[in-house]
Amino acid sequence: MATGSRTVRPRSSVWLSERKTPKRKGDQQPVGLDHLKIVAATMRLLDAEGLSGFSMRRLAAELGVTAMSVYWYVETKDHLLELALDAAMGEMALPIEAVGPAEGLEHTPAEPRDWREQLRQVASEYRRVLVRHPWLSALLGEYLNIGPNAVVFQNAALAVMRNSGLPDDRITSGLALVYQFVYGFGTIEGRFAARCRASGVTQEELFHEMMGTVEDRMEFDEARKIMEARGGVTVQEMQDRDFTFALDLAIAGIEALRER
Amino acid sequence: MATGSRTVRPRSSVWLSERKTPKRKGDQQPVGLDHLKIVAATMRLLDAEGLSGFSMRRLAAELGVTAMSVYWYVETKDHLLELALDAAMGEMALPIEAVGPAEGLEHTPAEPRDWREQLRQVASEYRRVLVRHPWLSALLGEYLNIGPNAVVFQNAALAVMRNSGLPDDRITSGLALVYQFVYGFGTIEGRFAARCRASGVTQEELFHEMMGTVEDRMEFDEARKIMEARGGVTVQEMQDRDFTFALDLAIAGIEALRER
DNA sequence: ACCTGAACACCGTTCAAGT
DNA sequence: ACCTGAACACCGTTCAAGT
Numbered sequence: 255m256a257t258g259s260r261t262v263r264p265r266s267s268v269w270l271s272e273r274k275t276p277k278r279k280g281d282q283q284p285v286g287l288d289h290l291k292i293v294a295a296t297m298r299l300l301d302a303e304g305l306s307g308f309s310m311r312r313l314a315a316e317l318g319v320t321a322m323s324v325y326w327y328v329e330t331k332d333h334l335l336e337l338a339l340d341a342a343m344g345e346m347a348l349p350i351e352a353v354g355p356a357e358g359l360e361h362t363p364a365e366p367r368d369w370r371e372q373l374r375q376v377a378s379e380y381r382r383v384l385v386r387h388p389w390l391s392a393l394l395g396e397y398l399n400i401g402p403n404a405v406v407f408q409n410a411a412l413a414v415m416r417n418s419g420l421p422d423d424r425i426t427s428g429l430a431l432v433y434q435f436v437y438g439f440g441t442i443e444g445r446f447a448a449r450c451r452a453s454g455v456t457q458e459e460l461f462h463e464m465m466g467t468v469e470d471r472m473e474f475d476e477a478r479k480i481m482e483a484r485g486g487v488t489v490q491e492m493q494d495r496d497f498t499f500a501l502d503l504a505i506a507g508i509e510a511l512r513e514r
Numbered sequence: 515m516a517t518g519s520r521t522v523r524p525r526s527s528v529w530l531s532e533r534k535t536p537k538r539k540g541d542q543q544p545v546g547l548d549h550l551k552i553v554a555a556t557m558r559l560l561d562a563e564g565l566s567g568f569s570m571r572r573l574a575a576e577l578g579v580t581a582m583s584v585y586w587y588v589e590t591k592d593h594l595l596e597l598a599l600d601a602a603m604g605e606m607a608l609p610i611e612a613v614g615p616a617e618g619l620e621h622t623p624a625e626p627r628d629w630r631e632q633l634r635q636v637a638s639e640y641r642r643v644l645v646r647h648p649w650l651s652a653l654l655g656e657y658l659n660i661g662p663n664a665v666v667f668q669n670a671a672l673a674v675m676r677n678s679g680l681p682d683d684r685i686t687s688g689l690a691l692v693y694q695f696v697y698g699f700g701t702i703e704g705r706f707a708a709r710c711r712a713s714g715v716t717q718e719e720l721f722h723e724m725m726g727t728v729e730d731r732m733e734f735d736e737a738r739k740i741m742e743a744r745g746g747v748t749v750q751e752m753q754d755r756d757f758t759f760a761l762d763l764a765i766a767g768i769e770a771l772r773e774r
Numbered sequence: 775a776c777c778t779g780a781a782c783a784c785c786g787t788t789c790a791a792g793t
Numbered sequence: 794a795c796c797t798g799a800a801c802a803c804c805g806t807t808c809a810a811g812t
Contacts (some may be wrong), residue, residue, distance in 0.1 A: 330805080585788095
């Protein structure tokens with residue numbers, strides 16, 4: 255051992271600490287930066303350069319400001335990334351039945367849709383945001399994910415699953431099956447697309463290249479048959495098919511094991 | 515834009531490049547380091563300090579050697595992490611029916627087990643290795659994961675799913691549902707345990723603390739009922755129940771939608 | 775209230791040099 | 794063949810100072 259015990263930092267969360275931005279008195283406008291602008295620039299940079307290409311110094315440069323200015327608004331890089339995380343989670347369009355009736359809205363729409371339809375919507379929105387922001391999965395794995403938008407999402411997911419007919423003590427299992435699946439699926443789909451963008455190559459080209467390199471090192475006869483049976487001419491079509499039917503499997507499982 | 519286009523590096527893989535260690539002539543023993551020792555120390559350090567606590571300089575110190583010595587054996591930090599990744603994937607005990615009969619073994623055991631049993635074994639081994647090495651999920655998301663042990667695992671997973679009765683063009687969906695679920699589940703389970711170890715707190719303590727902080731910021735009446743119905747007195751029991759039943763859901767879904 | 779500049783303790787990696 | 798040491802171009806963050 256070199257340094258003895260160096261503890262893994264018991265990382266705090268933005269959502270559990272005081273907000274750093276002070277309340278402004280009166281009309282006094284801030285010049286230059288603010289929280290919104292900083293988080294927006296963060297997400298732009300993350301989308302463009304990936305998590306490993308993002309740094310406080312690069313962000314400052316992007317904002318036309320010195321390296322340390324951002325720290326007046328945000329406590330640490332981790333806190334900033336948590337803000338970006340929750341902002342991304344807020345981009346999902348959730349079924350209104352699940353998030354509760356809107357404030358201004360007096361009557362809910364005539365007939366609430368089937369829980370399966372709602373589940374498919376939430377899952378598909380989650381998938382889409384994971385693919386749109388490939389850095390999101392890493393952050394979801396890193397932080398507690400208890401920001402306001404994340405909580406709305408979790409409540410929506412819970413509300414939908416409660417309508418599935420699954421008994422109360424099985425709800426968390428159903429949630430885990432569906433959303434951990436979507437998380438994993440969206441993660442690799444997003445990373446694959448990002449890799450293609452980065453190397454300036456189409457998804458089909460990279461796909462066939464990867465198949466080629468794996469081909470050498472395994473008895474491929476079995477796997478090849480499966481891959482060919484997979485159907486779909488573009489990678490996107492294959493992914494859509496896989497995703498849709500995997501979700502059908504999960505739904506069928508829930509219907510098979512719900513209260514009988 | 516500050517620097518214009520800075521591409522996300524189209525990262526290479528250890529498995530796609532020549533091995534750096536030269537063949538040794540004759541009996542000439544290497545002094546000090548070697549591949550095995552380096553990868554072992556890497557995994558020890560990763561287990562103890564986490565991915566963010568790992569650095570080439572810390573590793574060198576651990577090995578009692580100067581910062582740059584490791585680079586004689588390994589091209590980059592990324593390549594070293596890929597080696598650790600595949601070594602971890604090799605720790606799983608896979609059903610022998612799925613990896614093929616062992617070389618020396620003449621007759622396979624009397625009756626091969628049910629595909630459901632085999633699926634549960636592979637899933638449970640995958641879960642366990644993800645929990646044992648909490649850094650594994652991040653690396654699985656980062657690299658291509660085409661090392662020899664990873665390929666064995668994928669073949670085993672494929673072999674089991676082929677016995678499920680799912681038609682050929684649905685196999686990839688079944689694989690995605692099951693293993694993306696296990697990946698996500700193992701990831702958060704492993705991170706949670708690591709967090710507890712790091713702050714020197716029991717899983718139950720951290721669990722109740724987190725429930726407490728979330729309690730404030732949502733209409734918790736619904737969610738509380740679900741969490742209490744979840745059953746199990748320890749966190750470990752809750753997780754085991756959730757995992758087992760989620761897998762049951764997936765299996766039930768596969769049985770419901772397989773060729774009829 | 776907001777932003778800067780210098781400095782500290784880190785990184786991964788290159789490269790020339792030692793034995 | 795194997796290991797070192799100095800150096801380069803980066804990090805996140807602290808802290809005292811400017812306006």
